[in-house]
Amino acid sequence: MNANETPRAPEARRAWARIDLDALRANVAALRAKAPTAAFMAVVKADAYGHGMVPCARAALEAGAQWLGAATPEEALALRAAGLGGRMLCWLWTPGGPWQDCVEADIDVTVSARWALAEVADAARRANRPARVQLKIDAGLGRNGAQPAEWPDLVRAARQAERDGLITVTGVWAHFSCADEPGHPSIARELAVFRTAVAQAEDAGLEPEVRHIANSPGTLTLPEAHYDLVRPGVAMYGISPVPQTAGPEDFGLRPVMTLAARLASVKQVPGGHGVSYGHHYVTPGATTLALVPLGYADGVPRHASGAGPVLVAGKLRTVAGRVAMDQFVVDLGGDLASPGDEAVLFGPGDGGEPTAEDWARACGTIAYEIVTRIGARVPRVYAGAR
Ligand SMILES: *Cc1c(COP(=O)(O)O)cnc(C)c1O
Secondary structure, three states, X not given: OOOOOOOOOHHHOOEEEEEEHHHHHHHHHXXXXXXXXXXEEEEOHHHHHOOOHHHHHHHHHHOOOOXXXXXXXXXXXXXXXXXXXXXXXXXXXXXXXXXXXXXXXXOEEEEOOHHHHHHHHHHHHHHOOOEEEEEEEOOOOOOOOEOOOOHHHHHHHHHHHHHOOOEEEEEEEOOOOOOOOOOOHHHHHHHHHHHHHHHHHHHOOOOOOEEEEEOHHHHHHOHHHOOOEEOOOHHHHOOOOOOOOOOHHHHOOOOOXXXXXXXXXXXXXXXXXXXXXXXXXXXXXXXXXXXXXXXXXXXOOHHHOXXXXXXEOOEEEEEEOOOOOOOEEEEOOOOOOOOOOEEEEEOOOOOOOOOHHHHHHHHOOOXXXXXXXXXOOOOEEEEOOO
16 A cells, blocks of 8 residues: 555555566566576565565565665665565665665675775774675676776775775676677677676685676576576566567566556547647547546656557557546547446556557557556555465
């Protein structure tokens, strides 16, 4: 139950995102079977890609994940505050962050530069215990991570901080740029940079417990990238990380989120009636309009105007006219429906409803963004909680 929503009978909800935790656990099992010798880090950043961080993290641990992965230290600290155990890693370092809190909460932190190493050493001194640090190399993505030219200096300094009792280097890792495009030449290049970085770290005397580079596409399509640990995110939520090549079912994955709402209005209008702001849709003849009470404030992209698919009254329809902040309209043609009937925007797809991938195609984006942006005003309703 979301803080913005008073508890209410299911049949009286405006809208909801149903989160199928059984599907999430089965997806974790399917992914673990692809990388049987690697440890499993469930990536639950960004509120578990919009699915709800704490329930999804708990379900992933129940399904055998040993690690939880978060972007920010605040996310990792929130997981600990919710009582979640297991190993945890966060990776988006900013100056002055709550690093001492992370050290005290047994959260591994990621360091890509000498200045961050100095900050984590300070945090360890204040906490009066060594920090668990993972070092990140920029194997080619060009975001965080030490450049290969800076890496030997970083690993030497990290080894010295270990000798000084300030840190323990628990991991060495990198992130792919184009693993979602199987066969992309950058994949072999980045693996080679990573191999060299691992060797240099070991030559400097570091003994990282985990070496890792595989995100969802790496886990599913690149066995040579599994190393000691895999870090799938989107695939755990049942979304294919390589949608050009394969759907989730090809990997034995099932979408976890279903987004639905109850019609707020159903009415007859004459032909030639404009629909929603700007009148970008005009009824071609006398028809029935149904109002879906979800809009861009709920994460339904405005780019879905005139394009997003919705299952209403047993058929696939298309958003008529513009998506507004709180609502959009569908034209039911001659079909009947009643206020309170369900409209399904996306789900697993086996009930005739669209999928998040269908929405991504209709809106010119990726399914990651469709699920992650579902707003706080939409309550998450969990099925399969233990
Ligand atoms: C988000 C993220 C992942 C998971 O990526 P997916 O493509 O969703 O599997 C893994 N590692 C890092 C560093 C990330 O930021």
